[in-house]
Amino acid sequence: MNTETTNTERSTQIMHTEKQIEFDKIKNIWKNLAITDYAKECIQNTEICLDEVELRNRLRDTTNSKEMIEKLGTPPFQNITEIRDIMAIGQKGDCLTPYQLERVERVLVVVERLRDYLSRGKQFYNSLAYYDENLDALPELREEINMKIRNDGVDDRATDRLFDIRSKMISVEESMKQKAEQTIRNNKECMADTYYTLRNGRVCVPVKKDYRYKIQGSVIDKSSTGSTYFVEPAGVAKQYEELALLKIEEENEVYNILYTLTAMVIYAIPVMEENMRMIEKLDFIFSKGKLSVDLDCVEPQINLERKIELTKARHPLMDKSISVPLDFKIGETERGIVITGPNTGGKTVAIKTVMLNAYMAQCGLHVSCKAANISMNSNYLCDIGDGQNISENLSTYSAHIKNVLEILKEVNKDSFVIMDELGSGTDPAEGMGIATAILEELRKSNANFLVTTHYPEVKEYADKTEGIINARMTFDKETLKPTYRMVIGEAGESCAFYIADRLGMPKEMLENAVTAAYGKGAISNYKFKNDNLKKKEVKNVIIKKRKYHKDTKLSTLYTIGDSVMVFPDKKIGIVCEPVNEKGVLRVQVADKKIYINHKRVKLLVKSEELYPEDYDFSIVFDSVENRKIKHDLDRKYTDEVYHYDIEK
Template structure:
């Protein structure tokens, strides 16, 4: 399925959806999102997305909730640990956000939707939130957390002021002893910066020294006792602070079940509103879901194409057949069209809206794709080999509930064989009962689709006048590559166009149908200057002894398709001969024909070839003419 996600760019849809989520749990859920196979759950998921989108459109986005580290906080409380002031503050912030979210959903109830009633399951734990707010702020325990803590901190402040006053008095009274005019704290003790030479003049304990050793930081004996009292007060403050943190942690532990339910519900709402935001960003709508194997898309737009410029897709499959073969020029939008259908199918079964005017999409057990150049250098696989490998896996997996999408069917090999392979693949898909879309350039595949029940032709419209694709899918009509039209518009002479048409389709209007003058017409192409090859002078012995002479009745092989035929007119002065193919007569250069069996080995010496090559009408006319002149009687030659 990941291969399909990448080909249809569903992974990019998930990345975009993830941008609208705020919680890690919602993002993780999005990264694991896959098409659901339960019709009821798909429809409910789509309804939730629709309600979220309605709320966003009418009421705006809900308040963002940060739950970073909340799971670790819950785990610490469960295991009997002590939460830090920062962790408690995050918990209180989350509860405040729950309260705002609950109020937002309450305001949305007038919309008469089901989603706002999730607020009934949200509990902001206002008592716990208030207790945390009154006790912890800015990452530390507040003085107001307890009367005892307030008294201790007041005693600490008074003693610190007394210490500083006394130390500064010593500093001012003996300035020559000190390297600086300020007191400092070293290792938690209040010290004076004494010059090394005056160490003995300032009684006290050396707590630290400068990097050069020229200054000693001494705690004067006169304030040592006060420093000791201050240290004891600070120990008491730390003990009281820890007692308060344990008390608050116990309160959190008492409400863990509610906190976990709030967390779970907020993560779910975050996921739902992310889907609603994605829908709003791409102007999506809720598609209908069916199990009748029908796909209908009206004014569909690929999510990653500009809404202002994209040509809307009109698509229908499953009502009159299970397969569509799309033909048309390169860069005409065939691949975008089939990708859009496949992407819509995946999005809908994941509960996501699709960007279109209206859609009715069937449930699929799997979406199977082979799109793009599958060349694999590391495994030494050509484009054709890679395609066939993928297609065989798809044929093996496809069933009545599958959607199969194949691009450039049968490409990458000999045109004749590729056409046969393409038709064989389509026949297998038809027999499997799956829904399928395929693109191709082969005219024989178009004919197969036209004549086969359950398969419909479609084409991408193309403006032959402007040489621009119209990117509009037209179901029911076969397309063409438009290569000849493009070549003509780009300056290729008519004579070359007629020859190209004859060689491509076996049509005669380019030569014989226009009379002998067209046979004498020379192709005139304006050429630019360039290097000139100096040819060796030919002698009489250089004559091409390999040139073949054909007679009526010879069995021949016609290249490049390697189809068998019978010569019905010998080579003319232009080197062309007429060959009877299984379904029509064609004129072809003798160099593209190889003798298989000579006529002398196949037919008696006096065999009447008109039996094979003439119409019944011509044979009757000849028979009458042999008896004498026949007025108004003529023999028509094809």
Template structure:
């Protein structure tokens, strides 16, 4: 049955690794239904078998277990009289041979007085059936030596085939020029000679086939036809004798049905047990002690899904007067991994598996209850905090004195003051339940709560303030800091900001923290950097707002004629504006003008408006006057 808490701690990942160690479908199915035991006797029996299987593997190597993929189905077919093919019988023969090798393997274990080896007594090897299959079936067919009669029949078949080949060769030679090719061909299972169509009457025999063009006929000679009919009779007899042999073997399988099914069952059991031994070896695991005293002690624990080279071993102890552990320390310091490791080791031990520890003594639990991860549920429209509370309520409904509870970031995801209060109230309920519980938190008040109750202990994940690296070591009996201010100092947060943060966080104790922070250097100073500037669009003012401020070059509409013109000269004291409309200059009162497009959007700065407003003659005269004095030239100028 699926268990969400077991999935959270990674138990099902271990189960899949265990299933990969098994060979048979039965064992894999049993493994995938494996959960922590509630029965002490069943747990201790399974743990003994795991330990004994590993002892045998270390002493004798892996057992010669068969996969048995189709054996049960073949046995069922044999019992109801359904004919098995030779290759299927050969598979049963290989199974029986594996049973023989497995019995020899277990016999060696018996000699070493390893108790699991006495499963050998439950394995039965039908020697006669094994020998008969090996004698009668070879290379996926009924062997010549399955019976003397079958051997004689096949000898006759061989002779008949040789005679047919000889007769066909003679007929081809006799056909001479009538043959269209110089070799014998086979058509529809018959030996034929290729004959030219026009020579059909010159060759005795029956036409079996013809070429695509119709120019060649494939004729079976009369002499060959007679021998072929004789060969077919022999082959019918061969088939009948093969079936007789196969049915005799089926009868033997049916007679040994119970023994063979028991062999299948025992091999599946052994496959399950030895899969646990293989996993133990792969993880370099050890047998844990089991207790009902609500006590956990693990040394050198490693989370099995982490790389051994980088995983820092965990030492942990709880129980015997301490029912709760509150773990504090920096983010990414290994608190969550520590929780999962303790819970996973407990689950594996209670499922009869060896655990990746140097040593372990683990309490049996009636259930493992977890709240780890952000828990956000999009489908149910739950926030992180709501999802946490929903999980916590479910845990509090189920928890008993025999439960193990692990919670990560207790009270997080909401207002800090309220979150702290909720965290303490949850801890109080867990303390009253008598369960073993391990939680992580950042709230200083929760650490203080632990100090007020002798049954609850603080613990911290160690952190190197010099290198800003977590050490992933758990120290029980001491509370830890989040180290956020030290990390912030190293990363360059200014001292003023750090001092303000310390005073808000620590109140009267802040000055001590501020003084200690001064002893750490930032990896790089805090410096402001230049930022890009925004470039807003120059907005066009409404025409009504610009009626009194037309500028030279503005495009305007002259009302009521609605003609478009360009301002030549701005308004005078009476409000009259000189406007050029289609090369004609008009004086129009500004009240009759409506701005269309300002000159700033039509022309670049310092644009020479004489190009628009002056005539060609004026521009030439202006050019001459700029070169030298011209007494006879005169230009009318419009003031801007």
């Protein structure tokens, strides 16, 4: 694998992580706070910093810029991409236009204002303030352009000679107009109108067709009907020639001024380049301060001890008024946390909040916490969402596993990993096994990791395994709403029974559900309020929890006729074939028979408690046709063949 391919894969992985933890949205907000194209590009390309000294410098810059913004307001910046193009034109030897020179002058004004802004920051002993020494407003060039260029043109008083030329031009033009007006007054009967006009840049008088030869001068134009001729009087023509010569002199003088100013700009290019470099750098730095102010963030502490501790952390994209602060700690005695709790309880938001804040800190940004102490990580790896890829025809589970395998390939002791709904998307028993295996690999890597899950077996694994601890998202049993608070050190419980209780499920049904899920002894752990609701009459059935010993043979686990519950759909069925040597039994559910692993089946009622001794189970499992054939076989010879209906 070549270096280019490796870099491409790394970039793809980084983009994937940033999108899943929503750092791409943070970048979009951040970019809108920058002014220059360079700063916006730097923001887009920002990655985590792996050098401790460099990271601390970046965080210090963010803190200093935030401090100056809070005390002095927003600094003056301007997008300077156009100025680079203008300087490139000058370096080619082309003359800059008045518009381009004005753009240069405006940038120098920004430089001067930025110097003043930074200088005022010195009173707070802010280190960013000393960048003013790297800015040169070039006052002579700025003053020269300001004096000679006005309103996208060369000012009349740019030089004495230009002022004299333009004054003469005004005088000649005025004289031409007066001569035209005098011609009109002296020949009113010959005129089609009482006003002179301009035709092709020449001063003309409107003469009626019939009087054309009474007015001395040249015909410049005529009306569309041909009834009016526009004549330039003879005296005006002589002055027009004088005006043309003056315009040539003016043009030469203007070019002389523009070339002189262009030469001054070219001479100042090295200083201008340094100014622009500093503007772009400061724009990037101050954009981080603006982001910190807008998101109400604080500077995090950085450690190399693999510890992450967040106090009152929140997701920066969530409304602060409704976001519930999160207290979080990892890395002191444990490397992994398994988070459980009800759906919509905030598990995904919690792990995103932790990683996003850690990621922002390692990019040199402040974090949305009251306080934070964050370790440097070599990489950030995550698996959130279904990740389904239609173009590659991957199922949800396949996409998860593919992503998880990539994570396990990249993970090391300095990594930070988050995984949401670990082991979901497949058979619960097998998914639980996969989840446990993944956790074990993460534990072996010694990386810091956060995972969410619903599997009780995974909770038990975390409880018994060194280096891993349980956590839960709390749930208000009174209001049936999540509180979005994390409690580290405790495993979450399912709230399905409480929700069913509040929605009106009878107590007997709830107790049966608890018994089926956890055994009769677990009923005492639940306090249901729905005791007084009217219940339907149901047959009293004693449900016994069967205890198995390690030496119990699979074939004796279930017998034909046993009533069982099939998971994960929780459908009730009747055993029609006992467990074979592979641990598979056959159960009739509704109108079909299915093969299923014994681990996905729970005993509800033994057959001897449901059916009398020597009960004919063909009544339950056989079709009417088969039963009739069997009956005939028992009493007489018949050509019919008895079939055991395999499909059903």
